[in-house]
Amino acid sequence: MKAAVQKTIDRYLEDRGLRMTRQRRDIIEAVFLSEEHFTAEELMVRAQKLNPRTSRATVYRTLVMLVDAGVLGEVELGKGQRFFDPNFGERPNHSHLICVDCGTVIEFEDSHMEVLEDCLTRRLGFRPSRKSLRIEACCEQVRKEGICENLIKARVGKGAQR
Amino acid sequence: MKAAVQKTIDRYLEDRGLRMTRQRRDIIEAVFLSEEHFTAEELMVRAQKLNPRTSRATVYRTLVMLVDAGVLGEVELGKGQRFFDPNFGERPNHSHLICVDCGTVIEFEDSHMEVLEDCLTRRLGFRPSRKSLRIEACCEQVRKEGICENLIKARVGKGAQR
DNA sequence: GTTCGTGCAAACCGTTTGCACCGAC
């Protein structure tokens, strides 16, 4: 985990008179173990490897806290599940491109997109805020071959949904 | 309802050997009564005015069908609820701007946005697909006055959530 | 008459919450 993130969290807790507990430490560690997006359930599994007594409730409560502290992003990927994005703290303006077929998520930053977003938003009488931008698309491989590894994985994993 | 939509639906049913029932007719009528976004629950209320025996299950099943037929759009507005967009059939490329504070949703179309989206998507090796674009922002009124009518309505409606 | 559709209620699934105990400060 980056030192800046650690510092932000410490500050957040201190400002509010909250405590750094064993469980929070473990869950936070699990959050920043990788740069991948994850669901609450996935985080639970990871956190329970660090501390088997971690409860679902604490995981959810810690996620709310981290999002509120601004070190963790929420991404709407559809399909009824919330995903969390540990790269948010460092690159709060990145966008997501999502394959509608295989679910692959690509993060990208583009200055043109940002400028345009800013213009549009202001033109419509709004102030740009959380800039969570989401494009659904279809990856080349699925397009050409009708299948890709992620799609295979998805099907094996949860029984050919989508 | 536009004739084109009607036609698409008829075609969809016929191609699959499905039937046009009283309930489907009523629910579809309710869907296109206004141009506003709505939730499944809101649609249920409207549909039940047309036919008090309408069941929740049929509403959900009909929604799935209409989205599949391409005459109805799904919008992720966050907050754990799915919204449906009856304007999707006529303007499949419009985007949504959402006020993070009051929940106001503005639909807009912008050719620059589309071009950029197209470029970005291709550059990343994807083929643009459902183009559901979503920007979270904050409306001027909330910005200046800290409140707007929509925010008041939202608070009255469901008890100051958000 | 066959097959698809419907209504009901129960199941589902991700998430939140009330409560009694626990532990950081």
Added chain:
DNA sequence: GTCGGTGCAAACGGTTTGCACGAAC
């Protein structure tokens, strides 16, 4: 010792599903 945190299990809310009955075709 105090007060915030935790774990558990139950509640929640939106959505889906199994099943027997009903109705298009």
